[in-house]
Amino acid sequence: MTLGTTDGAPTSLESPARQIIELDVQGMTCASCAARIEKKLSKLDGVQASVNYATEKAHVVAPAGLTADDLIATVQAAGYDAALPVPEAKPRDRAAEIKRRLIVSATLAVPVIAMAMIPPLQFPGWQWVSLALATPVVTWAAWPFHRSTLVNLRHGAATMDTLISLGTSAAYLWSLVALIFGNAGMIGMTHRWTLSLSHDHQLTSIYFEAAVGIITFILLGRYIEARSRQDASSALRALAEVGAKSVTVLRGGAEVTVPIEKLVVDDEFVVRPGEKIATDGVVVSGDSAIDNSVITGESLPVDVHPGSAVVGASVNTTGRLVVRATAVGADTQLAQIAHLVELAQAGKSRSQALADKISGVFVPIVIALALITLVVWLVLGESATFAVTAAVSVLIISCPCALGLATPTALLAGSLRGSQLGILIRGPEALEEAHRIQVIALDKTGTITAGQMSLDSVVPAPGADADEVLKLAATLESASEHPIARAIVKASHATTEQLEDFSNIPGRGVRARVHGRPAAAGNAALMSDQGWAIPDELSQAAADAAKRGASTVFVGRAGTVTGLVAVTDKIDPNAAAAVGALHELGLRTVMVTGDNQAAAEYVAAQVGLDGVRADVLPGDKFNVVTELQAGGTVPVAMVGDGVNDAAALSQADLGIAMGSGTDAAIAASDLTLMRHDLMLAVDAIRLSRRTLNTIRGNLFWAFIYNVCAIPIAALGYLNPMFAGAAMAFSSVFVVTNSLRLRTWSPKH
CATH class of the missing domain: 2.70.150.10 (Calcium-transporting ATPase, cytoplasmic transduction domain A)
Structure with a gap:
């Protein structure tokens, strides 16, 4: 088996002394999980490991003496699970698993929150109904957070899940204590709406609504994230469907x-x-x-x-x-492209999300502050009830619901607005990279051009008529299924004439008898076979057309070449304006195409591109993107529509697929344009930048909210019930700020 290196050259890693083992990994909840497993595997002697959180795969190069069981045991020792891939097994649908928990959580949480926050709904015994409804949410629905917390604690780490688990558990357990041992369980009890804690507090409040609200909001964010992440592996499945x-x-x-x-x-x-x-x-x-x-x-x-x-x-x-x-199987060109896509995905692992970075420091600080709050109030002589309630307030007010919603809600709003404009955004990674892009590489056919062949020009020989040349060409080509023939027939509005003795000469053209006279349409070789001389004017016209990337068909009758018809793929009407707009965004534009240099330079000049990479073989666009990235120092976007673009789209820091292209190209991309309009690529980058700015604003205000609110809670000025309400308000603020993206409009 061969693997591609960063410069695109294949490197053989499998040898008698080394082996490649692929593992399916289960139990990862964030990018830090993948990093932890990768680090654990790489500590084994002679092992090189790469763990992809998006595809839940571990790619391991190991010494021959190491078995798959050894690797699986190492993963399990890290607190996760792994197994060898099962052929034809259906990929695990993480989004569906989270969706089930989200539906149950939301269904049970709505009445709990309504009863807690609307006093008229607090009927006799409402608090015990809240307990019954909240218990499945805090246990079963929130189990992924609790499990992640336990795994991370084993390794001395704290993440967003840690604070979610501690905060919701504290709110639930303290409410349970208040029900059983305090006055909160008395039938007829209602919430006392006081802002600060009472020093003679007698356990008369419950906080189930805070617990279930946090869990439901966070599950919603995780569901949105899972939906975007599970699509990351669809590129390989799309490539597999292409072949026979x-x-x-x-x-x-x-x-x-x-x-x-x-x-x-x-x-x-x-x-x-x-x-x-x-094959x-x-x-x-x-x-x-x-x-x-x-x-x-x-x-x-x-x-x-x-x-x-x-x-x-x-x-x-x-x-x-x-x-x-x-060549068959893994050695085919299609398989190699698929392999490049897989390598590009594995090598495109990004740093942990900003919210997780914040929580990595924020969570331990909050836990410490809650413990300090408890100890200080006890030392000052306050009751255990007051001290514990203040500590719970710190945990609840600090629950990172707004932090957790900052990215997915903005992504959802931006994605919905994008879909209205014809732009599909795959996930937050696309937004991060769109902000950094410096160079944008564009495929030619189907991207800068329309992707459909059409009539370019008709050049009659001296003394001949252009309309008659086109009519004769359409008549001859009407019996052919060749794409060039179909374009010529479509361009002619004249009624075609009756053909006799029609024959198709592969690689040459067609010939027949029209009104009893011999006629032919094809390339110069066919005219030579007929013994028909091509006038110098037509030879020059053919050469000029070739420079424009057009295909030419000579047309002749009864020994005379009467003209030529040129067929080409027209430049998209919006291409020049789109390239100009990309320049306004500060991007350098480069066309990457398999066409000859002359045709490529002609198209580049027409639309105002900064550079051209022509005569690029199908498997080499990956290498061109890698070269443009200059060792990872220059962020590069790639716009394409073919299977051969799929590897380049994945390797690029930002892959943009034309929706009119192949499924494999779309699946490998970060952004998909749902109609053939290059200006959408400009809109996509603008929308991505705006969405990312919204996410950053959300994270900033969510974090500032926590910084300001924690001291208030620690000083005993914030009832846990109001802490939960304040936490909910911060979430509402984040959501409202995100929804402003729904009114965003492109500037053309």
Whole structure:
């Protein structure tokens, strides 16, 4: 097995002395979990480990003497679980698991919060009903937070989950104590709405609403996060769906259809018109035109004949082919692209979310402050009830509900606004990177251009008529299924004439008799075969068209070449304006394409690009992006639409896929544009920057709220019930601030 290095060159890591082991990892709740497992595995002698939180995979390069069981035991010792991947196993749906807990939590929390905050709803015995409703929320629904807390405590670490677990448990347990041992359990009891604590407090208040509210809000944020994260692994599944599932193999002179897994190198297989080419190979017999757009993203078909190399997953458009397999399975070009996508995803691990960074310091401080509050009040001679209640107030007011909601609510509001504008935002990582982007690389076909072939020009020979040239070309091409032929027929509005003796010459063009006279449409080689001379004016026109990236078709009748028709992929009308807007955002623009240098430079000049990388092979766009990143010092965005763009989209700091492109490209991207309009890429970056600024504002105010409120709670001036309300208010503020994104409008 080969793995790609950072410079794109394959490096063989599997040898008799070394092995590669993939593991499915369960139990991770944040990026710090992945980092902890990776660190634990890497401590083993000779082990190199990479753990991807998004895909829940561990990629381990280990000495031959180390077994998978050893690695699994190491992961389990870290407090998590792992297993070898099960072939064809359905990926675990984390979002669905969280959604079940969220639905139960929200259903039970609403009446608890309503009864606590609306006195008329406090019927006799309401507090015991609140206990019954809150218990499943604090135990079952909140179990992931409690489990994470226990795991982290084993390693001496504290995260957001730690404070959530402690705060909700404290609120619940103290409420339970108040019900059983205090006056809060008396039938007919109602909340006493006092702001500060009473020094003769007799356990008459309960705080179930704070506990269930915190859990429900945080679960909502985790659900949004899980939905975005589970999509990160969909790129590989989309790539897997591109290839053929079965193949017709020639064995013993007979055609036998077998699953693609049964195909081996040197097998000869049949590809009929309209079928996918099963794997990489060389044409043994037959002539045809191959549509490589699913692999290369380029719309122009490629003529093939015996000896031509073909790529798996491309589509045979016209003739019957017999192909000899030269690579199968993991060695195919499609598989290598998929592998590059996987490597890029694994190498794109970002630092912990800002809220987690804050909580890494904030949580231990809050716990310490709560303990100090308890001890100080006891030392000052206050009752245990007063001291414990003050400490609980500190924990409740400090519960990072607003911190936890800061990112997902802004992301949700920004995503909803983006969807209205035709932009899909995958997750917070895209927002972080959009703010930093300095260079944007753009694919040509289907990105800067429309992705559909159309008539470019008709050039008649001296003395000929352009309309007649186009009509004759459309007549001849009307019997062909070639994409160039379809574009010519579509462009002609004249009624085509009757054909006789039609024949398709693969790699050359077509010929027939029109009104009894020989006629032909095709390339220069076909005209030469006919013995028809091409006027110098048409040869020059063909050369000029080629510089523009156009395909040319010469048209002749009865021994005379009467003109040529040029077909090309038109530049998107908004491309130039979009490139100008990207420059206004301070971005350097570079086009990356498989087209020839002349055609690429022509398009770049038309839209005002800063640079061009032409003649880039399908697997090399990954390397170009890596080069532009300059060793990771320059943040790069990539805009593309083909399968060959998928690896580059994943490697880029920000991947932007045109929605008109392939599923694999869309799945590998961070942002997806739902219509073919490059200006949407500009809007996507602007919206991403605005959303990220909103997230940062949310985090700032949520943190400042905690800093200001904790001393008030510690001094005994804040009843836990009001602490819970204040915590809820901070969440409302964050949500309201995020919802302002719904009115954001792009500036065109």
